[in-house]
Amino acid sequence: MAIARPTHRRLFAVFDHAHGHLSRRAGAALAQVEIKPAQAMALVYLGYHNGCQLSELADGVGSNNAAVTGLVTRMEKAGLVRRRALQSDGRGKSVHLTNQGLLKREQVMDTLRKFDEKLSKNFTDAEMDTIYKFLTISSHLGSK
Amino acid sequence: MAIARPTHRRLFAVFDHAHGHLSRRAGAALAQVEIKPAQAMALVYLGYHNGCQLSELADGVGSNNAAVTGLVTRMEKAGLVRRRALQSDGRGKSVHLTNQGLLKREQVMDTLRKFDEKLSKNFTDAEMDTIYKFLTISSHLGSK
DNA sequence: ACAATTTAATTCATATGTGTAATTTCTTGG
DNA sequence: CCAAGAAATTACACATATGAATTAAATTGT
Numbered sequence: 001m002a003i004a005r006p007t008h009r010r011l012f013a014v015f016d017h018a019h020g021h022l023s024r025r026a027g028a029a030l031a032q033v034e035i036k037p038a039q040a041m042a043l044v045y046l047g048y049h050n051g052c053q054l055s056e057l058a059d060g061v062g063s064n065n066a067a068v069t070g071l072v073t074r075m076e077k078a079g080l081v082r083r084r085a086l087q088s089d090g091r092g093k094s095v096h097l098t099n100q101g102l103l104k105r106e107q108v109m110d111t112l113r114k115f116d117e118k119l120s121k122n123f124t125d126a127e128m129d130t131i132y133k134f135l136t137i138s139s140h141l142g143s144k
Numbered sequence: 145m146a147i148a149r150p151t152h153r154r155l156f157a158v159f160d161h162a163h164g165h166l167s168r169r170a171g172a173a174l175a176q177v178e179i180k181p182a183q184a185m186a187l188v189y190l191g192y193h194n195g196c197q198l199s200e201l202a203d204g205v206g207s208n209n210a211a212v213t214g215l216v217t218r219m220e221k222a223g224l225v226r227r228r229a230l231q232s233d234g235r236g237k238s239v240h241l242t243n244q245g246l247l248k249r250e251q252v253m254d255t256l257r258k259f260d261e262k263l264s265k266n267f268t269d270a271e272m273d274t275i276y277k278f279l280t281i282s283s284h285l286g287s288k
Numbered sequence: 289a290c291a292a293t294t295t296a297a298t299t300c301a302t303a304t305g306t307g308t309a310a311t312t313t314c315t316t317g318g
Numbered sequence: 319c320c321a322a323g324a325a326a327t328t329a330c331a332c333a334t335a336t337g338a339a340t341t342a343a344a345t346t347g348t
Binding site for chain 2 (some may be wrong): 303304313
């Protein structure tokens with residue numbers, strides 16, 4: 001057999017392609033609750049780690065510090081979160097959900113729950129475990 | 145069992161998180177051949193569909209028409225591709241790899257091949273089939 | 289204590305993606 | 319042929335991501 005493991009070829013290209021389409025679909029769904037995907041992801045993460053620092057949020061949403069600075073600034077302007085200086089470390093700042101941010105997060109969670117169901121409904125539990133494992137490992141290949 | 149299919153929860157969030165990290169890693173690898181991920185994806189696609197129209201390229205890289213206009217403009221400026229008017233349809237334009245673009249594409253393919261190998265080495269063929277199926281289906285949930 | 293290093297956040301220039309509107313060019317029904 | 323609609327591309331405003339450089343604050347080695 002001359003062609004080995006053909007389905008494994010161009011894995012990143014296929015992954016990136018899928019992300020482009022999925023991200024657009026998710027964006028359309030999230031537009032119904034008037035929020036952009038990046039801000040929605042930040043809201044979801046903050047629900048589990050409210051009051052974390054900007055750096056942690058950056059890693060939590062798969063982004064970097066520079067991107068999160070702008071993201072949090074826009075979200076602050078929209079009244080979804082607010083920064084607070086750390087007493088323990090003069091360099092760091094923590095990010096906190098406002099009441100409005102909490103409310104928006106619930107709408108986001110509802111929207112994403114439906115979206116996730118559509119995404120996973122054609123797969124068995126075992127298959128989803130494999131997919132989840134792949135995504136998790138990919139996130140930690142070189143977190144730095 | 146109160147908690148059903150826990151690993152399936154927050155699927156899109158996990159996917160987006162993984163893409164963020166992977167994309168950064170790929171960007172670092174591709175920086176060695178001095179090209180950005182989006183342009184690299186376009187080069188890869190054009191290798192298989194040289195001379196296609198902008199619209200087809202947009203779908204091929206999981207993006208949209210407006211994004212591709214700017215992308216092709218930057219790539220044209222970099223000497224990697226060039227636009228050509230269609231004789232058959234005055235509205236459309238086709239995109240063609242230059243010799244420089246072809247050369248760059250080979251470097252990109254080498255870089256991505258190594259990257260893909262790292263990504264897939266912890267999975268069996270059967271698991272990769274599942275992952276590939278998930279990514280492919282995700283791309284076609286609602287292409288438009 | 290102090291200089292060198294490290295770390296957190298920011299700023300900047302640039303690249304990229306998205307929706308909406310405008311432009312130009314087909315295509316089609318009357 | 320002409321008006322209406324559809325299609326391909328572009329223009330525009332804005333949100334987002336990245337690397338590099340900057341600033342301020344903490345840490346470390348001596």
